[in-house]
Amino acid sequence: MTSDERGSDDGMDEALALVGRRPRPAGPAGQDPASGPAVPPPQTSPGHRHGTAWPEARAAAARAGTTAAATRRPVPVPLGQALGRVLAEPLRALTDLPSFDTSAMDGWAVAGPGPWRTAPEGPEGSVLAGHATTAELADGHAVRIATGARVPAGATAVVRAEHSRTDAAGQLHARREVVQGQDIRPRGQECRSGDRLMPAGSLVTPAVLGLAAAAGYDELTTYPRPRVEVLVLGDELLTSGLPHEGLIRDALGPLLDPWLCALGADVLGVRRIGDDAEELYRAVTGSAADVVVTTGGTASGPVDHVHPVLAKAGATLLVDGVRVRPGHPMLLAALGDPADRYLVGLPGNPLAAVSGLLTLAEPLLRALAGHPAAGSVPFSVPVRDGIQGHPQDTRLVPVLDRDGAAVPLRYSGPAMLRGIATADGMAVVPPGGARPGQALDVLDLPWTAPATGQGVCFT
Ligand SMILES: Nc1nc2c(c(=O)[nH]1)N[C@H]1C(S)=C(S)[C@@H](COP(=O)(O)OP(=O)(O)OC[C@H]3O[C@@H](n4cnc5c(N)ncnc54)[C@H](O)[C@@H]3O)O[C@H]1N2
Numbered sequence: 001m002t003s004d005e006r007g008s009d010d011g012m013d014e015a016l017a018l019v020g021r022r023p024r025p026a027g028p029a030g031q032d033p034a035s036g037p038a039v040p041p042p043q044t045s046p047g048h049r050h051g052t053a054w055p056e057a058r059a060a061a062a063r064a065g066t067t068a069a070a071t072r073r074p075v076p077v078p079l080g081q082a083l084g085r086v087l088a089e090p091l092r093a094l095t096d097l098p099s100f101d102t103s104a105m106d107g108w109a110v111a112g113p114g115p116w117r118t119a120p121e122g123p124e125g126s127v128l129a130g131h132a133t134t135a136e137l138a139d140g141h142a143v144r145i146a147t148g149a150r151v152p153a154g155a156t157a158v159v160r161a162e163h164s165r166t167d168a169a170g171q172l173h174a175r176r177e178v179v180q181g182q183d184i185r186p187r188g189q190e191c192r193s194g195d196r197l198m199p200a201g202s203l204v205t206p207a208v209l210g211l212a213a214a215a216g217y218d219e220l221t222t223y224p225r226p227r228v229e230v231l232v233l234g235d236e237l238l239t240s241g242l243p244h245e246g247l248i249r250d251a252l253g254p255l256l257d258p259w260l261c262a263l264g265a266d267v268l269g270v271r272r273i274g275d276d277a278e279e280l281y282r283a284v285t286g287s288a289a290d291v292v293v294t295t296g297g298t299a300s301g302p303v304d305h306v307h308p309v310l311a312k313a314g315a316t317l318l319v320d321g322v323r324v325r326p327g328h329p330m331l332l333a334a335l336g337d338p339a340d341r342y343l344v345g346l347p348g349n350p351l352a353a354v355s356g357l358l359t360l361a362e363p364l365l366r367a368l369a370g371h372p373a374a375g376s377v378p379f380s381v382p383v384r385d386g387i388q389g390h391p392q393d394t395r396l397v398p399v400l401d402r403d404g405a406a407v408p409l410r411y412s413g414p415a416m417l418r419g420i421a422t423a424d425g426m427a428v429v430p431p432g433g434a435r436p437g438q439a440l441d442v443l444d445l446p447w448t449a450p451a452t453g454q455g456v457c458f459t
């Protein structure tokens, strides 16, 4: 790319960053905004663009993760450590559920038609949840029973307390018709021992943990969490206090640690590394992580050491630049021969780094963690107003969900986090832009994910 072209691209990135919530004219004069593209369609001058197209970059990252996942041995972990992992085996019931005929209500277990003789008050005359059952209930008898208690043999129904009365002689009468089996949850109503409750590949959510416990599990066999180390590059970065004298705060260390964790990674640590190629080389080659994530140093400045270090380490670049804005210098490399580790190089500009995180790190980590649909985009949403596109590249734009429509946020320039901090998702704007009402894929964010179970647990 010539410096002129680069200059105009950068100019466009900054201009696009200022796109506000006001509807903008969506097409050339005289064109119906609902039917025409927001900006002219992509130009395809050969050789003008570099890097992998955005959908292919995501697919390549997911593929790399899936290949590596096949070699990772599933491990049994206690329920308390399984949240956010992926089941390596189907969850089969270890018991019938319920495991015995259970009273669904507080009231009376009755045998046969009423009225019924009741046992005297006291432990003998009642069945409580978790307690041993009484002897078989004979026809014409009733015994007090609590919700969740085992229904005694011989009982034909449960009569709710509020639907019954006891007369002076201690006889129990039902206030309404009693149907055989009413308010008894029969053994095996939910499942029989051996039934498949969840397929392999399911995410362990809080609900799955509850189901597994109910079905008798103490441990779950899951894929290991990918271990990730974050290397934050740059001499200009401060870890506390106010920016001063050209130094700025590291925004990415604090952002990446919990975000990666929410993607199912086990973050070994976040290390700050100065603009020192030797130190970076040692950190990359000596890391114990399955995935090293670097920030900064991906471009071609005098201290942008990521490419030279990868070359020296004999890495294979799987993705070297992506046709996406922001974040186009992002990269994915395989380390080792055969490849046994990966490096995701995120650009230093903070929103560009988020773009790299969503484009490369997320599908890679999800696939490594055993998710079957690691590269898929969860949902698509119509955009309220047109969104200006980049002529050739995909744009990732922070959006708000307003009544089911995506509304782009301002402050979405490559160096800005103000937009993403208030966003509900990142809309994927194809080259050329989007018309008002056009459905766009939206990448979810860990704190807004609808049903992934990852949520904000940051396990
Ligand atoms: N000649 C070129 N220059 C640039 C290009 C290019 O293609 N040719 N691309 C631009 C784009 S786009 C991006 S994005 C950046 C990528 O740069 P690097 O990955 O090399 O990152 P740095 O130069 O180290 O930093 C860029 C920018 O981000 C700030 N930064 C870095 N780390 C952090 C952090 N942890 N927290 C907050 N801010 C951070 C850094 O101070 C710089 O301002 O390159 C463009 N240039």
Ligand code: MOO
Residues within 6 Å of the ligand: 013, 324, 325, 326, 327, 328, 329, 347, 349, 352, 414, 415
């Ligand atoms: O504009 Mo860069 O795209 O900040 O990644």
